Amino acid sequence: MREDEGGGDEREEGRIGRMRGRMREDLREDEGRMRGRMREGARGLDLSRVRACVVVAEERPRMSLTHSFSKLFKDLGLHPRSVSTAFGCRVNLAICLQGTSGPDPTTVYVDMRALRHDRVRLVERGSPHSLPLMESGKILPGVRIIIANPETKGPLGDSHLGEIWVHSAHNGSGYYSGYGEDVLHAVFPWTNLLVVVVELEGSEQEALDLVPMVTKAVLEEHYLIVGVVVVTDIGVIPINSRGEKQRMHLRDGFLQDQLDPIYVAYNM
Structure with missing residues (x-):
């Protein structure tokens, strides 16, 4: 590598670092303003009696986001152990609208390198290339779930990464007053280009x-x-x-x- 190329990389890293620093400062300022508004607008509000606060998310639960949520409402008496997450979406909100199995959600750690090859391999906490995965609610009674291969439309074996397919009475079968909206079939030739x-x-x-x-x-x-x-x-x-x-x-x-x-x- 030539010296001018190395200098360019250093300048690029420095510019990225400065932007990340500004973003962190903005997030801290936004959090401070949010906490101030909450204290002003929620005077007399007591959340200490809340036993279960289920946060519904469309993606895997992020531990940092859950901790930030608990910290934000801590001044109103919300206990961190009452906060849990569950999977859902705008269309099928109640697929998994039930809290975790215990007061402390179960957390496992998986190998990120194995995930890139569509495999799930458990590792110890603190292991290199480990990723924390937090429990996201319990399966409701009567709900059937499989991990499926979208290409073969069949179930996958243990430790294989696939799509979560859900069959239950909570599944939405259509929309009301959605005039003029046709169903989009997301089946098309594609490449590995993201x-x-x-x-x-x-x-x-x-x-x-x-x-x-x-x-x-x-x-x-x-x-x-x-x-x-x-x-x-x-x-x-x-x-x-x-x-x-x-x-x-x-x-x-x-x-x-x-x-x-x-x-x-x-x-x-």
Whole structure:
């Protein structure tokens, strides 16, 4: 590596570090303002009698987010052990709307390298490349769940990573008053190229700084390699009436070159 290349890497790392520092400061300021508003607007509110506060999430529970939630409501008397998480979504909210099996959610640690090969391998806490996975509610009575292979539509064996398929009376079978909305079938030829679209509210110069941050964040949090990063203006990503991102429309817009992006980076 030439000296000028090394200097460029150092400058890039420094710019990313400064942006992360500003983001952490903004988060701390936002948290402080939120706590101040809560103290002003919730005077006389006592949450010390709350025995179970179930936070419904569409993704795997994040321990840091649960701890931040407990810390935010601590001043109102909410006990951290009363807070738990459960899986659900806007369409099927009550798939797993039941608290954890005990006051302290079960946490296991898995090998991130095995996850990249669609395998689940348990490791000890503190092991290199370990990822904490926290319990996300109990399965309700009458609910049947399998870990399925979406290609073969059959169940997978132990330690294999797949999709969670749920069969229960709580599953939504349609929508009311959803006139004019057709069902989108997300079945199409695809490649292993992952495209990430990011909306930016700022200057075009900041778009260049976002690319390495997005690439690194997706790799560290989701263990996926980003092929293309597309930075667009606010409001470009299409959403439906329920506030859900319409990824099929977004994909079509990208392939048809209709996004009018601020900047496109190819990491291939």
